[in-house]
Amino acid sequence: xxxxxxxxxxxxxxxxxxxxxxxxxxxxxxxxxxxxxxxxxxxxxxxxxxxxxxxxxxxxxxxxxxxxxxxxxxxxxxxxxxxxxxxxxxxxxxxxxxxxxxxxxxxxxxxxxxxxxxxxxxxxxxx
Numbered sequence: 001x002x003x004x005x006x007x008x009x010x011x012x013x014x015x016x017x018x019x020x021x022x023x024x025x026x027x028x029x030x031x032x033x034x035x036x037x038x039x040x041x042x043x044x045x046x047x048x049x050x051x052x053x054x055x056x057x058x059x060x061x062x063x064x065x066x067x068x069x070x071x072x073x074x075x076x077x078x079x080x081x082x083x084x085x086x087x088x089x090x091x092x093x094x095x096x097x098x099x100x101x102x103x104x105x106x107x108x109x110x111x112x113x114x115x116x117x118x119x120x121x122x123x124x125x126x127x
Contacts (some may be wrong), residue, residue, distance in 0.1 A: 022046045025117060028038060045117060052084065052106045052121045059100040065125055071106045074122040075115060084108040088126070 026043040035041060052073050069086040080099070088105035095101070106123060 016042065018042075018044050020044065020046070020051075042092065047117065048111070050108055050111055050115055050117070051087070052108065052123060054104045054106075054123055055101065056096060056099070056100050057080050057104050058104065059093060062089065062102050063123075067097055068092055070126045072124045072126065073106060073108060074124075076122065077116075077119050078112055080112050082108050082110055083114060 020081045022041055022044040023046075023051040027041070028037060028039075028043075029041045033045075036060060065086060065087050067089065071084045072081055072083055074081045084106040086104055087107045089112045093102055102124070104123075
């Protein structure tokens with residue numbers, strides 16, 4: 001019984017449980033590999049509702065952007081234009097190629113067939 005209890009405890013310590021529902025999109029660990037705390041092992045995503053994040057919105061454009069603002073998003077791979085709304089503006093900037101930029105998150109009004117995580121998008125924020 002002691003051996004069985006020990007094995008059950010080892011199994012409990014080696015089982016990963018997600019705190020949320022979603023789809024596994026990446027596994028960055030091999031069977032038998034030892035891991036360290038804080039390391040990302042598995043990426044889980046909610047693929048029911050895609051969002052678009054900008055990577056190059058200049059600091060000079062940020063004052064004209066507001067949560068709730070309408071956006072048009074063109075997905076080149078699908079040759080499709082979709083509307084959306086700004087749902088978030090980063091509080092902290094990043095520096096990309098010497099430019100100070102902010103991430104703006106846009107929630108799409110529809111989820112077009114064929115859309116995949118990581119596809120490129122061109123965002124036009126309407127004033």
